[in-house]
Every structure is written in C-alpha cells, then in structure tokens.
Amino acid sequence: MVFVIGGSFALSQFTTIRYDVATHKQTYGLTPEVVKKFGSFKHKSDIDEEYQKMKQKLDVDNWKNIRGPREYEELSPEYKELIEKLKNKKKQRDKEN
Secondary structure, eight states, X not given: OHHHXXXXXXXXXXXXXXXHHHHHHHHHOOOHHHHHHHOOOXXXXXXXXXXXXXXXXXXXXXXXXXXXXXXXXXXXXXXXXXXXXXXXXXXXXXXXX
16 A cells, blocks of 8 residues: 555656656757756667677677586686686786776
C-alpha cells in the first residue's frame, strides 16, 4: 500500500519536472548558461559512426572464445596469455598518456 501511494507521488513529481523542463525549453530555448551547465544535448555522432569506429578497433573475424576459470579451477594457459596481453596493452596506453 505504501509503495503504491509513494510510487504515485514520486511519478507525479517526475512528470511535473519533465513538463516544466519542456515548457522552459519552448519558452526560453537553450540559453548559453544551460548549455554550459549541462552540456550540449545534441549527439556528436550517430550510431553508425560509432559502429564503424568499433569495427576498426576490433578484429571481429578472427577471435577465439576463451572461458574464464571457475573458483575451483586453475588458470588455463590460454587465459594466462590473454591476461598478460591485456596487461601489456594497458602499460602501453599508460606510457602514451
């Protein structure tokens, strides 16, 4: 019962905030202060551009599925090799920055 009443109250508050913000945008537009405070609301790139970037970074055609060990298993040689590769990549990135 408390959840129903509390949820109803919370939802009504959230919706009023939503509509107040929408009204403010229509009335005043995006002022430079708002953009400075919250950042730009426009996306800098679309999903296709992001997909192409990720596609260039990853080799999706040549990969190997390496299962991580369970608690009671020892580390497999493949898993150890993967961990070492990731550590080396991280060290290289840290040196570059």
